Amino acid sequence: MRLPLITILIVLAISLAVDWYIYSILKKRTKNNKCQRVHLYVSLALFLAIIISVSLPRRSGSDDMFMNIMWALYAYATIIVPKIAFVLIDLIGLIPMLWRKARLKFVTWAGVAIAATMFSAMWWGALVNRYNIDVVEQDVEIAGLPQSFDGYKIAVISDLHVGSYDKDTTFIAQSVAEINALNCDLVVFTGDIVNRRSDELVPFVNVLRGIKSRDGVCSVLGNHDYGDYVNWDNDSLKSANLDYLKTLQADMNWNLLLNESQMVYRGKDSIAIVGVENWGDPPFTVYGDLKAAYPALSDSTVKVLLTHNPAHWVAEVADNGSCNVALTLSGHTHAMQMSMCGISPATLRYKTWGGRYDDKSNKHILYVNIGLGTVGIPTRIGATPEITKLTLRTKK
Numbered sequence: 001m002r003l004p005l006i007t008i009l010i011v012l013a014i015s016l017a018v019d020w021y022i023y024s025i026l027k028k029r030t031k032n033n034k035c036q037r038v039h040l041y042v043s044l045a046l047f048l049a050i051i052i053s054v055s056l057p058r059r060s061g062s063d064d065m066f067m068n069i070m071w072a073l074y075a076y077a078t079i080i081v082p083k084i085a086f087v088l089i090d091l092i093g094l095i096p097m098l099w100r101k102a103r104l105k106f107v108t109w110a111g112v113a114i115a116a117t118m119f120s121a122m123w124w125g126a127l128v129n130r131y132n133i134d135v136v137e138q139d140v141e142i143a144g145l146p147q148s149f150d151g152y153k154i155a156v157i158s159d160l161h162v163g164s165y166d167k168d169t170t171f172i173a174q175s176v177a178e179i180n181a182l183n184c185d186l187v188v189f190t191g192d193i194v195n196r197r198s199d200e201l202v203p204f205v206n207v208l209r210g211i212k213s214r215d216g217v218c219s220v221l222g223n224h225d226y227g228d229y230v231n232w233d234n235d236s237l238k239s240a241n242l243d244y245l246k247t248l249q250a251d252m253n254w255n256l257l258l259n260e261s262q263m264v265y266r267g268k269d270s271i272a273i274v275g276v277e278n279w280g281d282p283p284f285t286v287y288g289d290l291k292a293a294y295p296a297l298s299d300s301t302v303k304v305l306l307t308h309n310p311a312h313w314v315a316e317v318a319d320n321g322s323c324n325v326a327l328t329l330s331g332h333t334h335a336m337q338m339s340m341c342g343i344s345p346a347t348l349r350y351k352t353w354g355g356r357y358d359d360k361s362n363k364h365i366l367y368v369n370i371g372l373g374t375v376g377i378p379t380r381i382g383a384t385p386e387i388t389k390l391t392l393r394t395k396k
Helices: 005-029 033-055 063-093 095-099 105-127 170-181 198-208 235-251 311-317
Strands: 134-142 153-157 186-189 217-219 254-256 260-266 269-275 303-306 327-330 355-358 365-368 386-394
Touching (some): 063 105, 153 170, 170 386, 235 254
Parallel strands (some): 186 217
Antiparallel strands (some): 355 365
8 A cells, every 4th residue: 555745745735625615615605603613623633633544654564553544544535535526516616606696506515415425435335335246257268279178167356355354254255155156167366365464364264265166276476465565674574474375375275376387187188277476567576477387388278377467468468479378367456446337447557457358369368357355445436346257168
């Protein structure tokens, strides 16, 4: 969770300006001094609370402190964002005053209604929608897929961020039940199982061990899994943290692919599950090595690539004639945990942020799962938690 100083200062300045504007219109438009004072005192208290929250150590603090900061920032956002919306709408209502005409009062009331709706939606996303699992089912046609794999079912999950649930296993247990109900041949996890430290996973090991499929669970690491969001006292502690995560995944009977591949067989036929470590566009560190994971990328074997960041597909797989990777599965984006009618702010950051993408050659397919968990903000406004069921079909 990165909060650069300049961003913090801009947010605080906007917050002060918005609160001053609301206080001034309360003073001009109402005769209720009590209402004015309540707004002033509450705004000052919230402003002080947010300053304290952003001053607390996020990278070196405890997990409990991290979660408290996350909720405090989000709670503040649920207040200031609707306020900003109200102020912008109210300013529109003042436009006629430029021509010495009356303010449009109905615009002000519309602003109040919209602000209240935004406040409600933000808390609905935090308290309800982030637990509403959506199972997305799609068929994927692959040229050269052996007939014995026609109908092969893969369940895709990503971005659990189990640290966001503290030690409460309820939602993860619900997710495991949903996965098992799909009765898939293989389950794959495309990274970010924790937020910062590997020990976040400990309360969830027994639950996640319960995932069942004929060919087991294959997983890869995401940018949050390396301990890069913690200020470690030395490199040995950071290395031990990552080793512990590998041990925990082994205890869960998950096959963690670290720039390596696993073959899946049906009789004499096979496909390759290729797993790379995190391949990140800036500012994320590149740990992944596709050629190390599968040196003969141009061979005729049907390959399913697991790579956390979909930018990897854009950079090294899409429209690459020497890279015969039929299907790539990624996560990472979360659709920024916000979407409405298929529109997400993630489009401003990622070319490939959710769902299926085909390159120009129609030989390389990418599917981006928008994740089950939350990080940074504990909400999903739209962008419902996703489990994907992909059924492979032989392209005719």
